[in-house]
Amino acid sequence: MHKDCEYILLSEEKISSIVKDMAKTISEDYKDKNLLLVGLLKGSVMFMTDLMKELTVDCKIDFICASSYGSGTESSGRVNIVKDVSQPLDGKDVLIVEDIIDSGNTLNFITKYFAAKNAASVRICTLLSKPDRRVVDIPVDYVGQEVPDEFVIGYGLDYDEKYRNLPYVGVLKPSVYS
Ligand code: PRP
Secondary structure: OOOOEEEEEEOHHHHHHHHHHHHHHHHHHOOOOOEEEEEEEOOOHHHHHHHHHHOOOOOEEEEEEEEEOOOOOOOOOOEEEEEOOOOOOEOOEEEEEEEEEOOOHHHHHHHHHHHHOOEOEEEEEEEEEOHHHOOOOOOOOEEEEEOOOOOEEEOOEOEOOEOOOOOOEEEEOHHHHO
């Protein structure tokens, strides 16, 4: 375990099991659909690659990168598209792949943005969700695991751009950020 990690919240084995279960459900739900996975960079990178390997339906992939303005750990709800998807969404069944939903502000913006691009459908799958932090009540179609309001790192998730490469999800020691 990394020295800055207080404890491991989701082991590699647990993540693998969650991803496999979710991919099975998604594969059933998207039979005969025009599935486009859109990973929300950067946090979704590991989840996206693991999830797509487990899908048994055909899919295309794309990425979008958004940043939300805010102070400290709070997001303001104002979202800026840093890198947009690289294809038209008309007629596509878009599944947004996210690492964690906190306030819901980012996905509230992105789902509306994709709907305005004439996607046939827009759904959300997330590895982690922090329901205690929700500000905007967005419908989330696939949730891997609900987590407590702790600072989580690893498996794509960062603190100050570090720890994304850890293969597990851990809780950051408060001494690192306080
Ligand atoms: C994180 C996370 C979500 C968003 C969730 O991204 O990946 O996209 O915050 O927060 P919200 O529900 O309060 O909007 P971040 O902006 O830290 O960028 P990253 O993906 O590059 O880590």
